[in-house]
Amino acid sequence: MAELSGARQAHDDPPAVRLALILAALGIMVVLVVVPLVNVFYEAFAAGFGVYWSNLFEDPDTLHSIKLTLMVAPVAVLLNVVFGLAAAWAIARFRFPGRAFLTALIDLPFTVSPVVVGLFLLLLFGLQGYFGPWLREHDIKIVFAYPGLVLATVFVTFPVVARELIPLMEALGSEEEVAAVSLGARGWQLIRMITLPNIKWGLLYGIILCNARAMGEFGAVFVVSGHIAGRTDTMPLRVEKLFQEYNLPGSFAVASVLAMLALVTLGVKTALEWKTRRDLAEAKRLATAGGGE
Numbered sequence: 001m002a003e004l005s006g007a008r009q010a011h012d013d014p015p016a017v018r019l020a021l022i023l024a025a026l027g028i029m030v031v032l033v034v035v036p037l038v039n040v041f042y043e044a045f046a047a048g049f050g051v052y053w054s055n056l057f058e059d060p061d062t063l064h065s066i067k068l069t070l071m072v073a074p075v076a077v078l079l080n081v082v083f084g085l086a087a088a089w090a091i092a093r094f095r096f097p098g099r100a101f102l103t104a105l106i107d108l109p110f111t112v113s114p115v116v117v118g119l120f121l122l123l124l125f126g127l128q129g130y131f132g133p134w135l136r137e138h139d140i141k142i143v144f145a146y147p148g149l150v151l152a153t154v155f156v157t158f159p160v161v162a163r164e165l166i167p168l169m170e171a172l173g174s175e176e177e178v179a180a181v182s183l184g185a186r187g188w189q190l191i192r193m194i195t196l197p198n199i200k201w202g203l204l205y206g207i208i209l210c211n212a213r214a215m216g217e218f219g220a221v222f223v224v225s226g227h228i229a230g231r232t233d234t235m236p237l238r239v240e241k242l243f244q245e246y247n248l249p250g251s252f253a254v255a256s257v258l259a260m261l262a263l264v265t266l267g268v269k270t271a272l273e274w275k276t277r278r279d280l281a282e283a284k285r286l287a288t289a290g291g292g293e
Contacts, residue, residue: 044256055247061230061238062238065234065235065254068234074211075150081206087102087162087166091103091166091170092166103166109157114218115222118220118222118224119223121152121220122143125148144228148224149224149234156214157213160210160213161207168202177190208269211265212265215258215261218240221237222237239255
């Protein structure tokens with residue numbers, strides 16, 4: 001026992017090293033995260049709440065960018081939930097040729113620049129793109145319009161929900177679902193009564209992260225939107241345009257809304273992690289108590 005204790009102490013870092021690492025991490029976080037975040041709110045409210053309110057809700061282009069963001073993000077999240085559930089179910093429950101390739105393909109938007117994604121969509125659906133002549137003949141507009149914004153946002157964010165659900169469903173296994181099917185459960189009953197309750201926290205976590213990513217997307221949306229004020233500008237694009245016009249109070253006001261959304265996302269994410277840890281600890285305690293009996 002003494003040997004184990006001595007070995008553990010030998011591998012422990014000296015208190016001075018641990019303190020230095022903690023202070024270094026805190027210092028980096030303060031400089032790179034806290035200071036810029038505080039500065040965003042300081043600059044947004046520097047001229048008073050009245051000017052802040054005017055910059056957000058009395059500028060029609062800014063107000064439209066907020067509404068457009070709130071129209072694009074929920075649709076993108078909904079499509080990602082459908083795709084994420086289908087992809088996680090297929091990868092976690094079945095073994096088929098190309099499974100590894102499909103798993104790698106899901107990660108593609110994480111490795112490709114969003115600007116490249118926007119150019120890819122432009123080459124497909126633009127007037128001079130592959131589908132451009134057909135879309136023009138049928139009076140369908142995708143690029144520089146709402147559908148293009150949704151497509152770009154979905155493509156950039158679609159790995160988020162799937163990547164949260166795949167490891168979770170693999171860890172849970174399929175025993176409960178097999179048992180439910182053997183007892184006569186139908187497809188929708190199986191999903192509603194077995195699968196969704198088991199993955200609800202992971203699914204909610206993925207939805208929150210996906211929504212945050214969708215609202216903050218810039219590169220792909222910038223390319224396919226055309227950057228048309230009052231029509232295709234989302235909040236991140238509006239921040240950039242106001243900044244280029246030297247309207248710093250307006251730019252920081254819109255940026256503060258995105259920052260508040262990020263803080264809310266962080267708070268909900270932390271609460272979900274705490275809830276998940278508590279549920280796991282409770283399940284482990286019950287299992288231990290049952291085993292003891």
